[in-house]
Amino acid sequence: xxxxxxxxxxxxxxxxxxxxxxxxxxxxxxxxTLAEAAANAAVxxxxxxxxxxxxxxxxxxxxxxxxxxxxxxxxxxxxxxxxLIAVPLLSDAGRTVRINVSLDKGLVDxxxxxxxxxxxxxxxxxxxxxxxxxxxx
Numbered sequence: 103x104x105x106x107x108x109x110x111x112x113x114x115x116x117x118x119x120x121x122x123x124x125x126x127x128x129x130x131x132x133x134x135t136l137a138e139a140a141a142n143a144a145v146x147x148x149x150x151x152x153x154x155x156x157x158x159x160x161x162x163x164x165x166x167x168x169x170x171x172x173x174x175x176x177x178x179x180x181x182x183x184x185x186l187i188a189v190p191l192l193s194d195a196g197r198t199v200r201i202n203v204s205l206d207k208g209l210v211d212x213x214x215x216x217x218x219x220x221x222x223x224x225x226x227x228x229x230x231x232x233x234x235x236x237x238x239x
Contacts, residue, residue: 104236105163106188108170109143110179111136123189124170125162126150141234143189151193164191192233198225 107126113119119139121131131146133139151161167186170176180186205213210224217227 105191107147107164107191108167109140109147109187109189110176110184111139111143111187112179112182112184121146121187123147124173124176125165127162140187140189143187144192144233147189148192151191161191161193190236192236 107123109121109123111119111121118132118134119136121133121139121143123129123143126147129146129150131139131142133142154161167188171180171186176186213227214224217224220227222230
């Protein structure tokens with residue numbers, strides 16, 4: 103199961119939506135819209151986790167919502183109008199696995215065209231699309 107981290111989304115007048123994670127110190131993100139902020143938060147969380155792991159550090163476990171809500175800084179942010187969102191940690195296992203998938207030929211052609219336009223392989227394109235769908239983007 104994909105770990106879901108609680109993120110705090112704040113917005114001051116005239117600014118972008120800012121995102122921070124109570125369980126992941128130093129992990130921040132932002133976006134011009136709430137949807138963009140959520141998408142960027144998923145990317146930031148993944149990159150931060152990869153950075154921690156490559157430095158030999160452990161990624162802190164995600165706490166349940168009730169545990170996060172009692173933190174003083176979280177309570178203060180909520181009182182000031184912040185909202186909470188759940189952000190999945192979309193991490194890789196570090197190895198690839200070959201799978202067999204059946205798709206309509208027309209869809210495969212469209213996937214290949216879209217992958218080529220982005221400079222990706224079919225597999226990389228499908229993996230990226232799956233991550234985005236899992237993240238709710």
